[in-house]
Amino acid sequence: MLDLIAYANCSHSPHAADAWRHPDHEHARRYTDLDYWQELGQTLEAAPFAGLFLADAYNVADRFRGSIEPTVRQGEQFPENDPLPLLAAVAGATDHLGLIATASTSLYPPYLLAKKLSTVDHLTDGRLGWNIVTSSGRLEFANTGAERLGHDARYDRADEYLAVLYKLWEGSVDDDAIVADAEGGTYADPDGVRFVDHEGEHFSVPGPHLVAPSPQRTPLLFQAGQSERGRAFAARHAEATFTFQLDTDSLTDYVTDLRERARTEGREPPAVFPGIAPYVAETEAAAHDLHDSVVDLTSAETGLVRLSNHLDHDYSQYDPDAPLQDIEVDGIRGVLEAFLTSDREWTVGEAARRYARHPVPEPVGTPEQVADTVEAWHAAGADGFVVMAPLVPEGFERVADLLVPELKRRGLVPETYETGTLRARIREGDRLPETHPGADGRPDGSAGD
Amino acid sequence: MLDLIAYANCSHSPHAADAWRHPDHEHARRYTDLDYWQELGQTLEAAPFAGLFLADAYNVADRFRGSIEPTVRQGEQFPENDPLPLLAAVAGATDHLGLIATASTSLYPPYLLAKKLSTVDHLTDGRLGWNIVTSSGRLEFANTGAERLGHDARYDRADEYLAVLYKLWEGSVDDDAIVADAEGGTYADPDGVRFVDHEGEHFSVPGPHLVAPSPQRTPLLFQAGQSERGRAFAARHAEATFTFQLDTDSLTDYVTDLRERARTEGREPPAVFPGIAPYVAETEAAAHDLHDSVVDLTSAETGLVRLSNHLDHDYSQYDPDAPLQDIEVDGIRGVLEAFLTSDREWTVGEAARRYARHPVPEPVGTPEQVADTVEAWHAAGADGFVVMAPLVPEGFERVADLLVPELKRRGLVPETYETGTLRARIREGDRLPETHPGADGRPDGSAGD
Numbered sequence: 001m002l003d004l005i006a007y008a009n010c011s012h013s014p015h016a017a018d019a020w021r022h023p024d025h026e027h028a029r030r031y032t033d034l035d036y037w038q039e040l041g042q043t044l045e046a047a048p049f050a051g052l053f054l055a056d057a058y059n060v061a062d063r064f065r066g067s068i069e070p071t072v073r074q075g076e077q078f079p080e081n082d083p084l085p086l087l088a089a090v091a092g093a094t095d096h097l098g099l100i101a102t103a104s105t106s107l108y109p110p111y112l113l114a115k116k117l118s119t120v121d122h123l124t125d126g127r128l129g130w131n132i133v134t135s136s137g138r139l140e141f142a143n144t145g146a147e148r149l150g151h152d153a154r155y156d157r158a159d160e161y162l163a164v165l166y167k168l169w170e171g172s173v174d175d176d177a178i179v180a181d182a183e184g185g186t187y188a189d190p191d192g193v194r195f196v197d198h199e200g201e202h203f204s205v206p207g208p209h210l211v212a213p214s215p216q217r218t219p220l221l222f223q224a225g226q227s228e229r230g231r232a233f234a235a236r237h238a239e240a241t242f243t244f245q246l247d248t249d250s251l252t253d254y255v256t257d258l259r260e261r262a263r264t265e266g267r268e269p270p271a272v273f274p275g276i277a278p279y280v281a282e283t284e285a286a287a288h289d290l291h292d293s294v295v296d297l298t299s300a301e302t303g304l305v306r307l308s309n310h311l312d313h314d315y316s317q318y319d320p321d322a323p324l325q326d327i328e329v330d331g332i333r334g335v336l337e338a339f340l341t342s343d344r345e346w347t348v349g350e351a352a353r354r355y356a357r358h359p360v361p362e363p364v365g366t367p368e369q370v371a372d373t374v375e376a377w378h379a380a381g382a383d384g385f386v387v388m389a390p391l392v393p394e395g396f397e398r399v400a401d402l403l404v405p406e407l408k409r410r411g412l413v414p415e416t417y418e419t420g421t422l423r424a425r426i427r428e429g430d431r432l433p434e435t436h437p438g439a440d441g442r443p444d445g446s447a448g449d
Numbered sequence: 450m451l452d453l454i455a456y457a458n459c460s461h462s463p464h465a466a467d468a469w470r471h472p473d474h475e476h477a478r479r480y481t482d483l484d485y486w487q488e489l490g491q492t493l494e495a496a497p498f499a500g501l502f503l504a505d506a507y508n509v510a511d512r513f514r515g516s517i518e519p520t521v522r523q524g525e526q527f528p529e530n531d532p533l534p535l536l537a538a539v540a541g542a543t544d545h546l547g548l549i550a551t552a553s554t555s556l557y558p559p560y561l562l563a564k565k566l567s568t569v570d571h572l573t574d575g576r577l578g579w580n581i582v583t584s585s586g587r588l589e590f591a592n593t594g595a596e597r598l599g600h601d602a603r604y605d606r607a608d609e610y611l612a613v614l615y616k617l618w619e620g621s622v623d624d625d626a627i628v629a630d631a632e633g634g635t636y637a638d639p640d641g642v643r644f645v646d647h648e649g650e651h652f653s654v655p656g657p658h659l660v661a662p663s664p665q666r667t668p669l670l671f672q673a674g675q676s677e678r679g680r681a682f683a684a685r686h687a688e689a690t691f692t693f694q695l696d697t698d699s700l701t702d703y704v705t706d707l708r709e710r711a712r713t714e715g716r717e718p719p720a721v722f723p724g725i726a727p728y729v730a731e732t733e734a735a736a737h738d739l740h741d742s743v744v745d746l747t748s749a750e751t752g753l754v755r756l757s758n759h760l761d762h763d764y765s766q767y768d769p770d771a772p773l774q775d776i777e778v779d780g781i782r783g784v785l786e787a788f789l790t791s792d793r794e795w796t797v798g799e800a801a802r803r804y805a806r807h808p809v810p811e812p813v814g815t816p817e818q819v820a821d822t823v824e825a826w827h828a829a830g831a832d833g834f835v836v837m838a839p840l841v842p843e844g845f846e847r848v849a850d851l852l853v854p855e856l857k858r859r860g861l862v863p864e865t866y867e868t869g870t871l872r873a874r875i876r877e878g879d880r881l882p883e884t885h886p887g888a889d890g891r892p893d894g895s896a897g898d
Contacts (some may be wrong), residue, residue, distance in 0.1 A: 010568070012629070012636065018493065018634070018637060020629075020631070021632075021634060021732060022632040023631070024629075028629065032538075032571035032572065032574070032661070032663075034574075036538055036540050037572075038541055046695070051552070057659065058561075058564075058659070059641070059659065059660060060656075060657045067640070068507045068639070068644075068657065069639040072634050072636075072638075072642045073636065073637065073639055074634070074636060075629075075636025075637055078636075078659065079622070079637070079660050079661040080564075080638065080659045080660065081564075081567070081568040081572075081660060082565045082568040082660075084534055084537075084565070085533055085536075085565065085568050085569050085572060086536060086537070086568070087534075088483075088533075088534035088537040088538045089537045089538060089540060089541045089572055091483055091538060092483050092487055092538045092541040092542060093541060098687075107558065107561065109556065109592075109593040109594055109595075110560065110591050111592040112507075112557065112593060112717075113555065115507075115530075115531050116531045116533075116534065118530070119459070119530040119531040119534050120534050122481035122530060123482075123483045123534060123535065123538055125481070126482075132615060139655060142653070142655050143558075143560040143654055143655060143656065144558040144560050144561060145558055145652065145653065146653075151550065165743045173528070176530070178794075179470075179479065180461070180524075182469070182470040183470075183474070185467070185470060185523070185528075185748075186522050187461065187469060187521075187522065187523060187524025188521045188524055188527065188528070189521075189522075190517070190518040190521045190522055190523065190702075193509070193521045193527075195517075203594065204594065205591075205594075206588060206591050206592060207509075207592065208509045208517065210506065210507070210508065210527065210528060210529045211528050211529065211530060212481070212528040213533075214481075238479070267855055278668075299634075301818045314793060331641070340594075341807075351502075365824070373846075385851050397819075415612070424593075425490075435555035
């Protein structure tokens with residue numbers, strides 16, 4: 001079975017830069033409105049989608065031409081709300097939709113993030129996922145006072161950050177510690193609550209964790225790193241990856257590589273969720289009209305702004321007609337891999353304009369045609385998809401009304417979801433398996449699930 | 450008119466330590482349940498309460514006997530969930546209840562807190578209040594990696610923290626900056642978005658703020674500091690204070706002092722909300738039975754644990770029969786002021802047991818009797834009350850069903866609240882007034898409201 005996860009921004013924009021200008025993108029006018037998010041959650045739950053994935057940004061980025069001006073003018077990840085309160089609000093209007101929030105290991109004190117995520121895992125009855133990012137922008141670090149390490153060093157720090165969280169989530173409070181003995185007057189058994197006493201290169205955290213064990217303890221771990229170091233991190237920690245690929249061959253290469261890495265780590269490989277932007281309509285012509293209407297809005301300049309901000313490298317300095325592969329940027333090619341490994345060659349300008357819509361497949365056509373693409377990607381290694389609707393919520397409604405019925409007919413998606421934890425849905429069991437490094441956070445001899 | 454604000458913990462406990470043991474305290478069994486919080490919000494909104502106030506804790510405290518064991522065993526602010534996701538969830542089930550979250554200026558990077566609070570102010574249509582705390586516990590600082598300054602220095606840092614937030618909230622994005630010009634392709638006007646370039650002793654924050662202007666911009670500012678330095682901070686920043694007083698004379702002294710300080714600052718004085726724990730029932734006997742049933746659960750030891758944790762000073766070292774006033778603890782007498790200025794003398798043990806239920810009035814009786822106390826405290830300077838229900842939600846239902854109708858009869862509380870911002874309800878206008886120091890965060894010449 002394939003799990004469909006809906007991608008949304010906490011800002012006015014759909015996934016495609018510039019497409020906020022489209023008149024059918026209602027999200028731009030309602031993204032600060034709680035009722036709107038609750039309605040969106042209910043639409044997704046009814047489809048059924050397995051989850052809602054919320055991206056995040058931590059600065060008004062200034063990488064393109066060294067200025068925030070293009071970022072602000074194009075509304076490129078600005079303005080941006082915070083995903084966690086949004087997810088909690090959506091949780092109140094849904095019963096089994098998974099809820100996945102992005103949060104950075106570079107900017108938050110781990111003890112505070114542990115508390116927040118445990119709280120939301122409680123409130124959602126274990127429906128929480130965490131998309132782990134390490135951040136890159138100069139202003140993200142400047143604004144939060146965090147030390148701005150190099151690309152790979154940020155992942156090293158993230159490894160330690162996760163080690164802290166595993167100790168807090170998995171090892172600090174026993175399942176039977178909360179005895180709530182009203183008669184005897186003991187609320188929690190001190191023998192079941194322990195300091196974690198983490199002392200590392202980047203973090204010193206004594207503990208104990210503040211929150212009672214939540215349904216999943218550790219939320220389901222998502223990650224989207226595509227660089228060499230990012231993949232090593234994913235192979236170690238991620239239970240699901242969100243990946244950007246332009247064709248099925250690249251996806252298969254990615255999946256093969258990730259599986260090999262996970263094998264070396266002694267783990268089950270993560271479930272792989274490529275992004276996909278389906279342009280589905282009742283007729284092929286209507287689907288192409290829709291696609292054209294979005295593509296026509298997309299400018300190469302906004303793509304360059306996004307690329308510059310994401311890769312922390314100013315792409316205004318290159319000739320748009322130069323071949324992309326001639327540009328060597330040490331260590332940060334991650335999100336460009338999709339272009340560099342794809343079946344065709346790209347100029348900087350072409351790649352930028354395509355990047356403005358994310359490097360993901362864009363099947364355009366009838367439900368049958370789009371379902372064929374979904375099947376092909378499934379065969380190439382996709383365990384599910386992060387669905388990046390061209391327009392929101394209109395594009396999710398199209399998927400729910402047109403594509404999902406066809407996928408159900410083919411037995412590719414479930415008719416419905418039972419209530420339960422997100423981990424049980426996407427992986428297996430409510431808690432991290434023993435083969436996951438999170439199990440190292442447990443006290444010796446304790447069982448996970 | 451008096452505004453009633455309901456106090457709740459994000460943990461199992463009601464305000465009174467040990468009272469989680471009471472069989473009628475349903476909150477202990479449901480505090481991790483989203484539906485429960487939504488029901489509670491609806492109960493409060495119907496009464497009508499003006500708001501819900503959520504306390505917070507940031508560590509499993511170890512001050513009493515230098516050990517977490519008593520804290521854990523008594524369940525004293527452990528375990529503890531995070532208030533912000535909870536408030537967002539409650540917002541989805543209510544339309545005009547104010548929502549006030551505690552957050553610390555010592556533990557959070559200000560840029561991230563600014564983003565979170567702006568997001569919740571959007572989602573609640575301007576119903577957000579922020580209870581500003583500066584934190585004190587050793588482990589709070591150790592766990593978050595924040596520098597542990599002395600008591601007064603923490604307030605100095607908080608002054609700077611607020612200055613950063615005012616710049617982000619009030620000055621970084623103009624009201625008309627979000628033009629959303631779909632035709633021309635301009636989402637935001639770069640001239641209306643600016644860096645804040647804060648460089649201070651404790652924080653360096655370039656900005657710009659990430660979030661579009663929310664209904665209130667700065668959430669309504671609450672504060673509960675009772676120390677000399679805490680009052681100075683309140684007089685400068687707070688729009689409402691939550692204060693602990695044991696009798697009306699002490700309240701009047703506090704209000705007089707706060708008004709004088711605010712006058713010196715050139716501001717309207719904050720609205721004053723003393724805590725109150727009403728034991729109301731249809732008969733006087735039933736009210737006394739209820740009071741006895743809570744008081745009987747309260748141990749002096751838990752009071753000493755709480756006092757030690759709150760004052761960051763180990764009270765296990767004193768003879769419980771020693772007079773409280775003989776104990777001199779430099780600079781941290783704040784929350785003991787209520788005892789030291791009250792009409793009677795207290796031993797350490799007596800004060801501890803009383804402190805376990807917070808130093809607030811406990812009117813016990815029929816609706817008429819409790820309303821008489823409310824009126825007397827109103828006459829002594831209370832603009833409203835933080836209602837600390839002995840048992841939750843049972844105690845709020847009692848207030849809604851028994852006390853509020855009597856207060857309405859006396860014209861002391863409104864029949865209902867209109868939808869609107871929390872600031873418009875508790876103070877005046879949607880935005881900070883020009884006399885508030887937050888206005889200094891605005892660009893020169895701009896108007897506030």
